[in-house]
Amino acid sequence: MLQRLVVMKNLFIGPTPTELSECKLLIRIRISKNFLKATIPPGFFNLPLVNMLEFSDNHFSGEHPDEISSEILGLLMLSNNVMTQRIPKAIGRLTNLRILSLDINQFTGEIPPEMFQLKSLSKININNNNLTGLIPSTLSRCSSLTSIQIKGLETDSIPETWFQSGRRNRMLERREHHQQRRCRDRLPGIDAGRRGCCNQVTCWSE
Known part of the structure; x- marks a missing residue:
């Protein structure tokens, strides 16, 4: 059974097959630096064993799924795509998340305070989006936080x-x-x- 999907730095185009998000034994998914587009299959964010999701440097669009939950996922990278809408509050349910990269997208709205309630979160990058509002005071609850990058927040x-x-x-x-x-x-x-x-x-x- 498929446990690791690593197809970085290729020339893959088109949407990501939804069948891949049904592989329940997947541990790592690394498909950065391709030309993939359309929305990311929501099932990827709920795989029971996955600890790494790398989708950066593609052409993924649409909004981030609202229904996400994991006690294992430690790294989520969506940098340099064309993701829109708001950053979902459900990110606050990724209890083991350590690294979060959402930079260079088109996310709008305010930063969800739930994001900064993750006690394991150490690095976060949300540069170059269309975010507005205040920086949540819940930031102080990230006891493991060592680096945060916010660019362009009004x-x-x-x-x-x-x-x-x-x-x-x-x-x-x-x-x-x-x-x-x-x-x-x-x-x-x-x-x-x-x-x-x-x-x-x-x-x-x-």
Whole structure:
């Protein structure tokens, strides 16, 4: 039975066969850097054993499935496609997710606060989308977060909880650039050597 599907850096075109999303023993799916299009079969996001989904650098379109749930999936990469609509709140049900890359798409709406309630999440990249609204204060709940990249988000403020993390709840050093500008024109950074603290944050607009 098929357990690993790795077809990266080829010239595959057209939609992804839905039959592949019915292979219940799949552990890893890596189909990045092709010319695949249409929507991603929703079944991929609910496979019981899959721990890695890489769909980056294709032409996938449409919205991300709302019905997703996994206690095993640790890496989800959808970068550089043409995904639209909102980022689904159901991402908050991926309890073991560690790396999330949604950059260079056309996601709209606000960042779902459920995303930042994932305790295992260490890296997130949502650069270059059409997101609006505020950065959720739930960001401070990501105790494993080490890197977050947000580019182009139109927001007026950075949650103060960004700068309070760890068991001692100590104030971290806040480095601001372009101090006379509003948040959306700043490049704030956090650098903390303690485990459990966010030590890299990038948030800027062109």
